[in-house]
Amino acid sequence: MKFKFLICFITLILLSFAFAGCGQGGKENETGVPQSGEESGANREEVMYITVNGNKMKVLLENNASAQALTERLSTGSITINMTDYGDMEKVGELGFELVRSDERIQARPGDVILYLGNSLTIYYDENNWNFTRLGHIEGV
Numbered sequence: 001m002k003f004k005f006l007i008c009f010i011t012l013i014l015l016s017f018a019f020a021g022c023g024q025g026g027k028e029n030e031t032g033v034p035q036s037g038e039e040s041g042a043n044r045e046e047v048m049y050i051t052v053n054g055n056k057m058k059v060l061l062e063n064n065a066s067a068q069a070l071t072e073r074l075s076t077g078s079i080t081i082n083m084t085d086y087g088d089m090e091k092v093g094e095l096g097f098e099l100v101r102s103d104e105r106i107q108a109r110p111g112d113v114i115l116y117l118g119n120s121l122t123i124y125y126d127e128n129n130w131n132f133t134r135l136g137h138i139e140g141v
Helices: 065-074
Strands: 002-008 047-052 055-061 079-086 090-094 104-108 112-116 120-124 128-138
Touching: 047 065, 047 128, 055 065, 065 128, 079 120, 120 128
Parallel strands: none
Antiparallel strands: 002 047, 002 079, 047 055, 055 128, 079 090, 090 120, 104 128, 112 120, 112 128
């Protein structure tokens, strides 16, 4: 079964650091993004949103070169990825571009958003242990 994932990203996250960590009480504007200047730098977390079958989910991004490269790419606009099931543990689809890899041996868990081989996005719904680049984790999974 194929799934279409839309990764939405509000522009200028890296440039303005306008996003604040979830649950930290900042006021949100009409886009659901906390307004700049409401949180101290130490409390800021970078996020992106994915939409799956009409359900919008928040992804807390990792602090690595790969996640930074993804946010820079997404600052030019949203991307759509057609994903298929693989190994009864993940959904995977090609990005259509390459990202810098920050691979390390990790235990992927449900909700992890992983960069695979530098050109594919994987969302885990089970566990796996391999050399991957974790880009983030879907909040509330």
